[in-house]
Amino acid sequence: MGKEQNRAPGRPRNVEADNAVLTAALDLIAESGVDGVSIEQVAKRAGVARTTVYRRYATRDELVIAALVANEKAVLASFQVPDEPGPGDLVATWSVALSAPRARRLLRRMMSVPRDHPDLWAAFRKASVDSREQGIHDLLVRAQEHGQLAADADLEMVHALLTGAVVVHLTNYPDDAPAEEIASFFWRVLRTIGFDVENDKSVEKGNQ
Incomplete structure (x- = not known):
């Protein structure tokens, strides 16, 4: 069975893109607050397509929460x-x-x-x-x-x-x-x- 058949269901993840998206979201929150965050702005700041962000987070709020939780985990790490x-x-x-x-x-x-x-x-x-x-x-x-x-x-x-x-x-x-x-x-x-x-x-x- 080939590698593609062995892969677990779900979209493949790019760790570099994941980190860029979360970092961009945190930077925007720090600069402008939650109201300054949008999927479009995060994608632009992260240097990725909007679909890259939407594949990971369906809404702005989901993205904000994920970014904040990741930031806390990074501090505790x-x-x-x-x-x-x-x-x-x-x-x-x-x-x-x-x-x-x-x-x-x-x-x-x-x-x-x-x-x-x-x-x-x-x-x-x-x-x-x-x-x-x-x-x-x-x-x-x-x-x-x-x-x-x-x-x-x-x-x-x-x-x-x-x-x-x-x-x-x-x-x-x-x-x-x-x-x-x-x-x-x-x-x-x-x-x-x-x-x-x-x-x-x-x-x-x-x-x-």
Whole structure:
């Protein structure tokens, strides 16, 4: 049986084209927000035919979600994140992610998506945000169980304050801030919230 007969059903994929399409989508989101993204513009930026994009993503929203999820995976791929990450792992991830100017512009653009594109945001939450938020919640629960947070700490409010700290850094600090300074900012936030980080085994990962 020949190679063509052995190939699994479905269209052949070109990894280079895949990456070009996702990168183009991310660049457009960072520059102009979701409203600046269209299949036509992505195809033009990526240097591919519109049919190349349509074969992969039926709608603009599907493309945007795929690009955002791929971007998050690329950031996490640079870390050896344990099964049960600690505060140091969280700080390390944030400090590296927020030290990339394009990533910061991308995140700022995404701030308006829940209001302006609720359906897209709901789909993105299901694809990525909910699991990420659950991971942070689980981290806070473990921190409380291990005595790093007070037993009566309101974990929902702690989570909200951490999210707010990310927004504060995105909107009030320069986009070229080095990772070490960003890490220092988040360690200060954790201490202010009430984390006991001195005995945390994951501290070194966050450049305390």
